[in-house]
Amino acid sequence: MEQCDLSGSLRSMLLCCLILAGCNIVDPGTPEPSQLDTSYRTPDGYYRQEMARLMAQGLQIRKVVRINGQQDSSMVTDSTALEALFRPLMDADVSKPSLADGYRTDTIANQFSSDTTFIIRSLGKQTWPYQLIVDVDNRGRIKTAQVSSHTRNLMYRYEQEVFYERNKALRVSTFQQIIFMKPEHMEVEALFYPSTYKI
Template identity: 35%
Template sequence: MKIYPQVTVLFTIIGFMACNQANKTSKDSGQDKFAALPAYFSQENAHIRTNDVTLFKTVILNGKKDTASISGNDSATVHDLLKPFMDADLNKPSLRDEYDTSSLYDPFSGRKSVIYKSRGKQTNPSEVTMELDKQGNIQQVNIHSYTSNLVYEFRQDLFYQQNRQVRMTTYQKIAFLAPKELEVNVTIAPKKGM
């Protein structure tokens, strides 16, 4: 009869060790569950600033249009342009289990589309779609965000095409105030020789 208490203690210790190991594994694997968009856009930020490019920017705010040509070497402008993309970090602990992942594969070109879609109604971003080349490198990113309640509505669509284009459209409506609509289109082009 003295064997039973020892066996019970042994199994209890093994059970605690197994649970502890399972918790460590699930915590470690949850950190890299989604593509690291902040790291990708930090690399793109550096890539745009170090290459000899010009940014052709068009801004439309509530119907009023303004255009500008900016050097890609302007680090503040490039950072501000890519910041909304960098902020879309699906690997935040608060968002860890908030997205379903699906993908579509094109067997002819080898390209792949990866879609992260929110499980909740008010999770931001609500959807992220990435287009990957056959080597698995991100070529294009679409990010959609939506928030709505009794006093506030916010919609934002972000589009990034590597080495070509950035597009942002934002709609914001606060109760008793006129809505604000902002559209930013930026074309990334090599500088022309003098």
């Protein structure tokens, strides 16, 4: 008889706990402002979102191109030209399931700023890029991204360095040389300015 009362008491306590827990459930459709954005996005998806944000903000984007010492500049006015600038970041294959064992990831948390740095490095397989370093703020937004890639064999040498700083600049430096031909060095720098800034 005592055992039955104890079992009934346990049931009552569990029922109360479930009811109380149900009262504290937050509607997942309305996240709180302080909630971190933990949604998964591929590099392509993330930078498409970045491009849409830059275009929506109406930022002025000035592109400077240097090829073997010669320089030219122009304004980026459409999404197609902007996508061409972001392409080296968008094409990173770090999120491909088939290459899950092709990279090593190190994570460094900054206790003072709550930022996190992810260092993703190739383990020697045929991957692109060789290394990706991403600084992410406490809201899940990329502050800076650095991409290093290289290919070298008897016939061809290719190196590329990409640096993106949110709302400020995107720089792409590319060097390539085919055997018996002159090397080519190209730098593309995109600078982001507020719409009110006079360039």
